[in-house]
Amino acid sequence: MLNELYQETILDHGRKPRNFGLLPMVTHCAEGHNPLCGDQIRVHLLIEDDTIQDISFEGCGCAISLASASLMSSAIKGKKVGEALGLFERFHATVTNASDEELGIGDLDCLIGVRDHANRIKCATLAWHALKVAVQSPVTQSQELP
Amino acid sequence: MLNELYQETILDHGRKPRNFGLLPMVTHCAEGHNPLCGDQIRVHLLIEDDTIQDISFEGCGCAISLASASLMSSAIKGKKVGEALGLFERFHATVTNASDEELGIGDLDCLIGVRDHANRIKCATLAWHALKVAVQSPVTQSQELP
Amino acid sequence: MMTNTSLLDQFPLLKEKVRGHRLAYLDNAATTQKPLPVLEEMDRIYRTLNANVHRGVHTLSQQATDAFEEARAKVARFIKASEPAEVIFTKGCTESINLVAQSWGLANLKPGDEILLSHGEHHANIVPWQLAAERCGAVVRPIPIFESGELDLKALSEMVSSKTKVVGIKHVCNALGTINPIAEVVRLAHSVGAICIVDGAQGLAHEPVDVQAWGVDFYAMSAHKTYGPMGVGALYGKRSLLESMPPFMGGGDMIRTVSFDGTTFNEIPNKFEPGTPNVPGVVGFGAALDWLAAFGLPQATAIENDLADRAAAELSSLPGVVLRGTASQKVGIVSFTLDSVHPHDIGTILDSEGVAVRTGHHCCMPLMRRLNVPATVRASFALYNQPEDVEALIKGVQKVQKIFA
Amino acid sequence: MMTNTSLLDQFPLLKEKVRGHRLAYLDNAATTQKPLPVLEEMDRIYRTLNANVHRGVHTLSQQATDAFEEARAKVARFIKASEPAEVIFTKGCTESINLVAQSWGLANLKPGDEILLSHGEHHANIVPWQLAAERCGAVVRPIPIFESGELDLKALSEMVSSKTKVVGIKHVCNALGTINPIAEVVRLAHSVGAICIVDGAQGLAHEPVDVQAWGVDFYAMSAHKTYGPMGVGALYGKRSLLESMPPFMGGGDMIRTVSFDGTTFNEIPNKFEPGTPNVPGVVGFGAALDWLAAFGLPQATAIENDLADRAAAELSSLPGVVLRGTASQKVGIVSFTLDSVHPHDIGTILDSEGVAVRTGHHCCMPLMRRLNVPATVRASFALYNQPEDVEALIKGVQKVQKIFA
Ligand SMILES: Cc1ncc(COP(=O)(O)O)c(C=O)c1O
């Protein structure tokens, strides 16, 4: 059961998160916070033509939340905003056991093991929740350089 | 058990309390209140030479508290203040089972049955508590005619 | 009448003897007995998944959290709330009302504002408002009631004004049994922009509750009066109100971040639930509501009203007995006085016959003064009561009459 | 080391399997398991004398009242209070502290007054004071602590001044295990006329309490951390303080008379206990203290400290492990972090091995920031823990290291 959760892919993304850091240009951004373990993930987006042209995230957290943010960023870069949100819905349904569907998108499926650890679902979805808020939170010039 | 509590003497004192009403002259007075059943007993004293020359009470309450007030008033009229308070101590000890002693004073012993009804001890001692406060509460002229 | 004798197996206490007599437990408005399934469910929690909730990463803690949140969903369904987050767990109805008076009250009441409370309210729905009013300069005013125990709706409709900020009413009167017209009271409160808080302590176990249909803003409950455990209650509040309110108490779990420079608060319901909750108690509350729903509220009411009607009829045929509270809409509560015998003495004599009733002001001193009695004797029925309980009550009152003849 | 294996028969949950492994329950600072005698005593109350207290004239109610008041006397004796009336029953330590902050606090705090709280306090002893301070214009200031978790007494002695009105400190730190020097803190508080409130949540089960010898003004407790039930706590307060304080919540039983013209309040402890109390819970609390006293607090502490010392020694020999909290006076709590692995991941992996620990900020966010860690892993011991529990913990941490190698 546990081995399913802490797989090599997750450990790898947790250790070396992809798309970590700042972006040269940002149009949208938001922060997610999980008080249970103190995880904090900030998602930066460059949205043009309703498409996520670029994405990055910063923050600190457990292996699950960092890996999930990293996997998410890889999975949605280049996707339409609506597609990305649709993916979140399917991802959410899968990890909360509401759906049995495999996602088949990038390495996202390797987070399915979180199902057996209900108290870690928040970690696995934190970056996604931040994404959802971010696409509705355009940044102004002043917010860009805090 | 119950018959021991609601004896003829108690019923009689409850129905026709002795020393009920006001006094022509009062030196001390106080009120006792039992929120559980709403009993309210006001004790009036005429103390001269450290002696309870006269006593009366007013109020409303259950048969036990009225009978107890009536019995008390009969028992202590004419007694020294210290004697009366000493009697309260013995009475209290008896009804709370702290002592097995019979009181042998007037009809006070007929209240012993209250022992088996712990929630009525407050009723049986209400007037006594008021007495104890009263002897320390001299009235001023203005308080006498409220 | 429906029979409920087989139920008694679920209530061990009802088979005990008291002062040598079969126990006739007619003090159900004070607290009901709890059926074995509820006791066993609490015991199961302690024995198999005792852990703190919300904060734990380990399995037991997750299981405890799931059971706890499931109970919240049960309470929400039972009172027809639109979502579980509108249910806050407290230690009882009294705390629930204090939460509203202190959190909503202190944040919203201004000098001159009026809080209208029925003259029949329990102290639990008077004193918290007096304490809040004193701090804010608001005024508490009684809504008149009739001698029958019924609310004077016309008087209320004339009292409400732009000054009115709160209207408080109990769903069911613990002293007299009156069922109040909640929907109408809510309508009058809302017509002037006031909130309506309903004290549901005596309602939950006996009357259907539909907070959404009524549109009530707050509904306060106690588990122990509804076949559930002591030390647990709940407050229903509309999401928009709960969200707008400052916290009542501070502590763990109700916060998002804490620092000495400032603290931010969690979402509802957690914002109002600091500290370790009573997990087995809350789960027991949920189990009690399940149990009651399975028995059937209409069945329960039919049994209780039938017994209360019999008791009222027989009592009123006894010389000197005056029934108190004669509203047309009542639950199974019979309150009475007996010419020239103090209720407290009646209570003691009934107790000596194994009949447990409540005597006193029932935490409704203003109501007693309104009725001009120092106290009453109250027999309150639950779904497990039997015709023998009524017989014992009547025999007991006859004995009182003989002693005090 | 003393053996306590036979004890396990009293704790059914400790024999359960979790995720296929023997349960090593090391989350005792969150809540302890409850021995069968405590569970059985609560069940006995429900089954044989379930009734409301204080207000009833019938036998059951009197018996329930007696049991309830006897528990109050037990708590008073356990903490060496001078009389039972100085013990107020609440739903937990959190409510106890809120009671003081809102009742004493709002009545006594003025703009500019200072409330000094140790930097290590639990949110339960910070947030209530922030809420009160905000209303009164008072200021909350942290008392520095050392990296070891020890209080900086010298700093406190320099901070106290005529502005200081409250000094708040926990008896024992739930996150690190530090035992604070209560007598000294009380002395410093009193030297400037401030009151001292002690958060005893983690103290009661592990350290002797003597409120009179310390001279502490308030001591707050939770039953569920002391082998007792959830949903019950207590507040010790000095009679003179409690008497001078306005009520916290309003309702039944806390009043002497109620009318719409004004209300007068009951004496302590009733003034602070409105509504129906948690009778079985309170009696269970008393039973838990009896049980603990019979086992022997020194014996309990010896077992716990021995296991914690072993765990600390073995953990610190593992690469990358940093022990957090190294005070010289500690109870059996071991807090640690592991280089580059987040505590939450450690917790999940330990859970999969049957080891229940707490990971997170332990409701001590300011303390975590002071130690510069987002969270720690905490293993907290109780008197029933076994050497196998330590072994399972160490094996689990080794597994974490292997996975994250
Ligand atoms: C030090 C400390 N204070 C206060 C509390 C709060 O206690 P409770 O949650 O039982 O109200 C806790 C427990 O979480 C604690 O460890």
Ligand SMILES: Cc1ncc(COP(=O)(O)O)c(C=O)c1O
């Ligand atoms: C009408 C009413 N309101 C409020 C309460 C208070 O409930 P609790 O004592 O459970 O807090 C009661 C019970 O005494 C009641 O009957």
